[in-house]
Amino acid sequence: MDGLLIFVRAAHFAATAQTAGALAFLMLVAVPAARAASVGMSVTSYLRIAWLALGLALLSGLAWVVLEIAAMSGLPLDEAIADGMVPVVLTRTNFGIVSCARGALAVLLGVALWFAHVDAARWLAFVCAVALLGSLAWTGHAVGTVGALALPHLIGDALHCLAAGAWVGSLIPLVLLLAAARHHDDPQWDKLAYVATRRFSTIGLISVATLIITGLLNAWILVGSLEALVATEHGRLLQAKLGLFALMLGLAAVNRLHWTPRLAQAAGPLGAQALRQLTRNGAVEAGLGAAVFIAVGALGTVHPAIHLVTP
Amino acid sequence: MLRLVGLVLLMWLLPGLGSAAAHSEFEGAEPAAGSTVRPAPREVAIWFTQRLEPALSSLTVRNAAGQRVDAGKAQVSGNVIRVPLKQIGPGSYKVDWRVLSVDTHRTRGNFTFRVAE
Numbered sequence: 001m002d003g004l005l006i007f008v009r010a011a012h013f014a015a016t017a018q019t020a021g022a023l024a025f026l027m028l029v030a031v032p033a034a035r036a037a038s039v040g041m042s043v044t045s046y047l048r049i050a051w052l053a054l055g056l057a058l059l060s061g062l063a064w065v066v067l068e069i070a071a072m073s074g075l076p077l078d079e080a081i082a083d084g085m086v087p088v089v090l091t092r093t094n095f096g097i098v099s100c101a102r103g104a105l106a107v108l109l110g111v112a113l114w115f116a117h118v119d120a121a122r123w124l125a126f127v128c129a130v131a132l133l134g135s136l137a138w139t140g141h142a143v144g145t146v147g148a149l150a151l152p153h154l155i156g157d158a159l160h161c162l163a164a165g166a167w168v169g170s171l172i173p174l175v176l177l178l179a180a181a182r183h184h185d186d187p188q189w190d191k192l193a194y195v196a197t198r199r200f201s202t203i204g205l206i207s208v209a210t211l212i213i214t215g216l217l218n219a220w221i222l223v224g225s226l227e228a229l230v231a232t233e234h235g236r237l238l239q240a241k242l243g244l245f246a247l248m249l250g251l252a253a254v255n256r257l258h259w260t261p262r263l264a265q266a267a268g269p270l271g272a273q274a275l276r277q278l279t280r281n282g283a284v285e286a287g288l289g290a291a292v293f294i295a296v297g298a299l300g301t302v303h304p305a306i307h308l309v310t311p
Numbered sequence: 312m313l314r315l316v317g318l319v320l321l322m323w324l325l326p327g328l329g330s331a332a333a334h335s336e337f338e339g340a341e342p343a344a345g346s347t348v349r350p351a352p353r354e355v356a357i358w359f360t361q362r363l364e365p366a367l368s369s370l371t372v373r374n375a376a377g378q379r380v381d382a383g384k385a386q387v388s389g390n391v392i393r394v395p396l397k398q399i400g401p402g403s404y405k406v407d408w409r410v411l412s413v414d415t416h417r418t419r420g421n422f423t424f425r426v427a428e
Contacts, residue, residue, distance in 0.1 A: 072417065074409075088367070089367075092366035093413075094413040139415075141361075143413050144412045144413045
């Protein structure tokens, strides 16, 4: 495995998910919750996260393309450039064409974010971020699948990316909102924290269900057997990803079933403790999510397990 | 806790690293690898497990003297690459392939087939 390529892919997946997650949290959680709690909340910090993540997504995306030009041509980068491989990869391969389209989408997203004080531009930014994240499916194993499973695999993979972004990408904005609620020490902000956590929890449930269904589809197509799951590098990476996912799921369950109901009593000490625990657990979940992205970064660089075991 | 998770993951992953590099995505060929055929084939076709990139995939066929006997550029359609052959006679032929799948994995390999008297 190529360590630099894995790092760059992981950074790009994480940054793209964070961009979409920050905007999803803003549009679907924070703004409606602030309205429900009658809190005049600034959206600047969420937009700042989206800007930072988009910048990282652009840089890591560019680095990914450069590394792939060398990897796809099988030449050192300077030789690949001298051999004229840059236009070949960018205009005549699936990865190059999709990457150019995604680059244009990222620029459009940047323009929309620039005008994010206008509601319509904010929604456009959200749609662009969703498209940027979902289109990652066209750069991975799913695009290589042949036959009747080709389209279901691509759609499943795109939904998998979107669900991961909606859940993991929303964690840092949630932590920020909860931390702001603790800082304000105001009943209206406590109500905002509760409504936002409930709304996030619903998005989390939908995301987890989508991740499980599409993950099973992916595993069926790319792994196919318990032997492949155990005996191959791809299978072991998937096991690691599943282990991390299980830990995240455990934390999310504790948050939803134990701490979120206690947040309703935010005026008392139990509510304050719930707010503190939810903030801390959200941060730990985000850390585990980052580790999942490293596993995803590595998964795309190895051959699918199903092709490596004899039926 | 994160440090512990990282350590467990590393121990889990280390035994498997490097195992994939020795494998290819080759699925089958016509004429089949190692086969003896008669009459001489007019083309060589190879099937792979994933869709291929036409711009960065190639297929060549040489006779026992090392001379190219393929006639023109290899054509890619989905997960199949094929190349027409010149008129060839009895003997041994070596097929070299180098392909890039659309998910950016590069693989290469070779096999031989014989044309019987």
